[in-house]
Amino acid sequence: MSAILETESPKRQAVLDAAATLFMAHGYGDVSMDAIAREASVSKATLYAHCGSKVQLFATIINETCRSKMVAADVLVETEIASTSDVGEALRAFGIRVTQFLLEPTTQAIYRVVVAECVRFPELAQSFYDSGPAHFRAFFSGWIGRQMRAGRLREGDPTVAAEQFVALVRGDIHLRISIGLSVPHDAAAIERHVGDAVDTFLRAFGTG
Amino acid sequence: MSAILETESPKRQAVLDAAATLFMAHGYGDVSMDAIAREASVSKATLYAHCGSKVQLFATIINETCRSKMVAADVLVETEIASTSDVGEALRAFGIRVTQFLLEPTTQAIYRVVVAECVRFPELAQSFYDSGPAHFRAFFSGWIGRQMRAGRLREGDPTVAAEQFVALVRGDIHLRISIGLSVPHDAAAIERHVGDAVDTFLRAFGTG
DNA sequence: GTCTATAGAAGGATAGAC
DNA sequence: GTCTATCCTTCTATAGAC
Secondary structure, eight states: HHHHHHHHHHHHHHHHHHHHHHHHHHHTTOEEEEEEEHTTOOOOHHHHHHHHSHHHHHHHHHHHHHHHHHHHHHHHHHHHHHHOHHHHHHHHHHHHHEEEEEEHHHHHHHHHHHHHHTTTOHHHHHHHHHIIIIIIHHHHHHHEEEEEHHSOSSSOOOOHHHHHHHHHTTHHHHHHTTTTOOOOOOOHHHHHHHHHHHHHHHHHHOOO | OOOOOOSSSHHHHHHHHHHHHHHHTTTTOOHHHHHHHTTTTOOHHHHHHHHHHHHHHHHHHHHHHHHHHHHHHHHHHHHHHHHHOOOHHHHHHHHHHHHHHHHHHHHHHHHHHHHHHHTTHHHHHHHIIIIHHHHHHHHHHHHHHHHHHHSSSSSHHHHHHHHHHHHHHHHTTHHHHHHOOOOSSSSSHHHHHHHHHHHHHHHHHOOO
16 A cells, blocks of 8 residues: 655655555544554644545545556556457456456455445545546447457447446456455466456357 | 334334434444434433344344345346246346346445445355345356256356346446446336346357 | 644443432 | 433544644
C-alpha cells in the first residue's frame, strides 16, 4: 500500500500511508483517527493539521487508490491485448490479466470499501465505476469492435460482447472474493477457468 | 422487511423487525442499540433482555434474512424452470427471475451487508454463500446436466455451464447494484438483457 | 509544525425499581 | 418483563504550550 499519493512532507506521507493501509483493511467506520495517528507515529493534532477531517482523508485515500490502481491495470491490459493478432490468444491473455487483477488483495479491498461505504459516500461509487470498470470496458469494447469489423469476430454489439466476456471471466470468482471466501489462484486453475470462458465466448462470437 | 422471524412476544417481534430494517439499511457499525430500541419503541434494557448482545442480534437477523430470502427464491425458480420443455424458453424465464431477484432491494441489502461485514463475521459469508449462490447453482447445474443428457444441450461440464449462464445474466448488473448505482429495471430492458445472455449461451451450448 | 491534554458527544451494556 | 438512570469506554475534534 506504498506511496499512493506522493508528497514532500515525510509526516504527511506517513499519514497518507497509514490511512491507506487501515482504511483499505477495515473500511471507514472501524478505523479511528487515533489508530491512524498511532500507525503513522504522529500525534492526532498533526494528523488533523494535514488531513482536515476523517471524511476528507477517507475520500482522498479512496479516490487516489482507485485512480492509481485502475490506471496501472489499464496500461497492463492495453499492452497485453495488442501484442498478438490471434483473437483467441489475445482473449486468453486478457482474461488471465483480468483474473489476476481480481485476485489482487488491493482490488478486493477497494471494492469492499466502496460497497460498504456507497451509502455514506455515493460520489465515491460513481468515480470508482467510471475510472474502473466503465473505462476498462470502453477500451475493451473498442478492441472487440475492431475485431468484428476485421472479420475475426462475428458482427454484433461490441459493448454487449465485451460485457459478456468480462462476465464469463469474472464468473463466480468476484462474488466469492468479495465476501472473503477463498478462490483457487494457482496458475493451472486460472488458465482452466479462463480457457472455459474463452471457449464459450468463441463458440458464440467466433468465425471459425 | 416484515416478519423475518416469527415469535410469540410482540415486544420481541418489534425488536427483530426494527433490527432487521436498520441493519439491512445501514449495516452493522452504523446502527446503534439506541436506534434499534427507539425504532422498536422499547427500552434498551428490554432490547438486551431479548437479544443478548449487538453481535448476537446481528447474526440472528442476517442468517434468518438470508435463509428466508434464499428459500423463497429457490422455490420460485424451481417452478419456473420446470414449467416448459423448450430449453430457450426455460432459460429465458429463469434468467428473468434471476435478474428480478438481483434487482430486489432486499437482495442488494443482504449482499452489501455480507460484503461489509465479512471480515468481522466470516462465518456469515460462508453461510450466505452456501444457502444462496451455491445451493442455487447446485440445483441449476442439475437441470443443465439433464438437458445435456437429453440431447437438448451440447455435452460438457454442467457446473461450468451453469456458472457461465448465471455470469452472463448477472453481467454488469450485479456490480453496479452492489455499489448503489442505478440499473435499468423496466421489463423491456430486462428482457433485452436476458435475451442477449440466452443468445450467447445457446450459441455456445445449443444443439441447433 | 508538532506535541499533550482535554472537551464534548455517542455508543454498548447493566443495576435497580416496579 | 419492562422501564429509567447511569457507568465506562471510545470516538472526533480542538485548545494551548513549545
